[in-house]
Amino acid sequence: MLKGDYGKKSFINPITKLMLLVTLPAFLMGGLGGKDAEIFTLIFPLVSLFLLFISKNFKAGIIGLLAYIAVIIAWSALSSGSDGVLHIMLFIVAGIVTGLLPCALMSIYVISSTTASEFITGMKKLFIPDAITIPMSVIFRFFPTVKEEVHAINKAMKMRGVRFGGRKSAGILEYRLIPVLMCSLKIGDELSAAALTRGLDSPRKRTNVCDTRFRIQDILLLLLCLCAYLVWVLSLFGIHFGEVVKL
């Protein structure tokens, strides 16, 4: 069983992940670079799908891929022939799926593939203070915990007959929220106490058993992001990427 090497290796470095998390929404949802950066709105979704598949998260990957393809086909097939309300609705759906979905997929990848320890080390390398890093690192722990709690609470509600259509259906949201909040608060409190007895507040320089060196895939992805920003900056100065290529 012993591999001699503890600590799962992530395919990419935490810093690269952070960079992607900032860059994707900026270009896909924020529309940086406009027409000039259009090529990146095709590349970035592929990057997030690729990362999901390489980390063996097939469920999210396949659902994402199918949704993406479906919307692109629908958009190209229907957009020219439609007008009015249908056109606007299609436009909104297509906008959400092509813009928001890749960003959501990237977040899923980052949260499922990063350990708290990797994240803390990455943030320290970027000189971000502990006061920001530590609370954020709990997120990796928090989502799966809340999911577990919600699951247990849903069972309890079902068993006690709080379901849609019943006499008690009015309270369906309230009843769910109270125990979820209470349990999460309690767990958060106990978690902080446990982490403190394990030296979380130590002022010493933190070490890390994970390998967080930059590898070739990190450099390629960072270069990709850099290119995107470059295209944007150049476009601000009136140099348009599209025209440069044509020349």
Added chain:
Amino acid sequence: MIELNNVGFTYLSENSDESSAELNGSLSNINLIIEKGSFVLLTGPSGCGKSTLLRLINGLIPHYYSGKLEGEVMIDGEPVNDKPLCESAEKIGTVFQNPRSQFFNVDTTSELAFLSENLGIEPETIKSRIKQTAESFGINNLMNRSIFHLSDGEKQKIACASIEVGKPEIILLDEPSANLDYHATMQLRQLIAQWVRQGRTVIAAEHRLFYLWDMIDRVVLMNDGKIIKDYNKNELNKLSDNDLSKLGLRSAHSPAPTEIELPAVTTDDKMLTIKSLQFGYKQGFFTRSKAGNYIIDIHNMKLALGKITAITAANGEGKTTFLNCLCGLERRSKDDIIIDGAPFKRRNRLNSFFMVMQDTNHQLFTDSVLEEVMISLPEPNEDKALKILESVDLVCYKERHPMALSGGQKQRLAIACAVASERDYILFDEPTSGLDYGHMKEIATLMRQLRDLGKTVVIVTHDSEFIEDCCERKVNFASRS
């Protein structure tokens, strides 16, 4: 050496309703000297202040929990209060009660490395320490796993291992077995025995005595925030279980729950027959569970109607899932359950079974105790609700928020809801985990009351004392039969 001189502590009232409900846990006038290398057990009823005492030693008081502190706590001649927590962390390791809330990381290996990483130890040293710990604790099979896929027993092992990697001189255990079944508790015992053999100082706060009893050097008995008795090894050996129960303590010699002799059903019993019950989680996104891949695969289990039946298992696997299937919560369970010669379908079971879960926090939703019982009644009726609350001794709390009750009170409230639901079958998942002798007795009495109301009570439990006290039938459960 640990010294407490005239120590008193009161939690700040703003530190929530919770502390007041947990009967405070404040301490007064504690004088205690614990020698290096001894194994001390702190015990006493819930809320007697034993957890508070541990928090004083590991520095969580006053650094994390605030309140009024008097006196001083010294470790090896140095006061704990003045030192930052991270310095205490090097010397003292703490294992907590709740397996769900003591891991900062999502995977086991990172968790083991966490303490050493925080203290800035060289990665190579950390890796070799992890390797060493994994081998001496026999947990190589648990490395590199997601915390969320471990059983409670496995989580507690990882918690022990994560402090062992730091090689602490002093080990504090805060009810580490509260959520564990018999099998997992005995495995925990082996890890603790390793520490005791190596001459570390171990201080455990526990209700369950049997798994530690023969290793203990000393028992400190507390009540109401004071030390009331201090037994050394010789005095301990003279105590019988009878003496212990007079002191309000759990038995020191519990047999394994599977070894208790009770009939499963007798010929006079009316019964519910589980001809077969199979359940498997979906394996992956594409693969569905196949035959032979079941987590639960039971045939011909009989439960007596109108009796209190204990369900015990040598190994805790799948017990909770079994209860979920039995009361119809698992849509994917394949079952064939017969009652009065007719099949008992999942939909019907959902309306005839009530389950009191192990963590009652999950099933109390509303904002007052009375409301909680009211929504459980088939038709709202305040008089009826009050009568039920009276039977579980909670009428005086009827306006309270359920989350502001103590653990034992929440349990009683959940039982009140079960009564109010007017369902015939009431299932319990480990109702006595983490309860002291007095509360355990209370729950046993309530079980008998439920039976006298004509309910069929089925209890999944690993608590031998509780089984001997109130159960009339016992089924040994194996997730695959």
